[in-house]
Amino acid sequence: MSKVAVVFWSGTGNTEAMADLVAQGARAAGATADIIQCGDFSADRIADYDAFAFGCPAMGDEELEDGEFLPMYDEVEPALSGQKVALFGSYDWNDGEWMELWEQRAEEAGLNVVDSVIAKDYPDDDAATDCMRIGAQLA
Ligand SMILES: Cc1cc2nc3c(=O)[nH]c(=O)nc-3n(C[C@H](O)[C@H](O)[C@H](O)COP(=O)(O)O)c2cc1C
Numbered sequence: 413m414s415k416v417a418v419v420f421w422s423g424t425g426n427t428e429a430m431a432d433l434v435a436q437g438a439r440a441a442g443a444t445a446d447i448i449q450c451g452d453f454s455a456d457r458i459a460d461y462d463a464f465a466f467g468c469p470a471m472g473d474e475e476l477e478d479g480e481f482l483p484m485y486d487e488v489e490p491a492l493s494g495q496k497v498a499l500f501g502s503y504d505w506n507d508g509e510w511m512e513l514w515e516q517r518a519e520e521a522g523l524n525v526v527d528s529v530i531a532k533d534y535p536d537d538d539a540a541t542d543c544m545r546i547g548a549q550l551a
Pocket residue numbers: 421422423424425426427428469470471472473474475502503504505506507508532533534
């Protein structure tokens with residue numbers, strides 16, 4: 413059985429709701445999924461999982477949250493080369509540029525980015541379906 417880590421940061425709960433949906437999608441497709449606050453994840457946990465979903469909203473100016481999420485992500489990304497990864501997160505006033513930059517960065521680091529999902533604020537029905545789908549893709 414495939415084991416999926418869903419690692420996220422969320423300030424106001426929108427990306428957290430997406431994390432729950434990604435995990436639901438993975439479980440519905442037969443995997444086990446752990447939902448992990450980003451502060452509790454580090455490179456030494458990578459070997460415990462077969463696939464990874466990372467969630468972080470657009471913060472700063474089209475950036476990843478730099479207090480907790482980015483330090484964790486900077487540490488784990490080099491160790492994830494070749495691994496199956498999906499990216500997700502919520503945004504509000506721009507058009508999702510932070511996710512394009514994030515995907516580009518991850519691909520340049522050699523990650524196998526299978527898909528990404530963005531949601532404007534709280535995930536609506538379409539975004540919820542997409543979150544479930546990327547969970548299933550990782551299963
Ligand atoms: C400090 C701060 C910076 C933000 N920067 C951006 C941004 O650059 N682009 C954007 O579209 N939304 C930006 N937002 C909006 C958040 O991405 C949006 O509210 C999102 O739904 C928050 O997700 P969360 O509930 O998981 O924390 C920012 C919000 C805050 C508080």
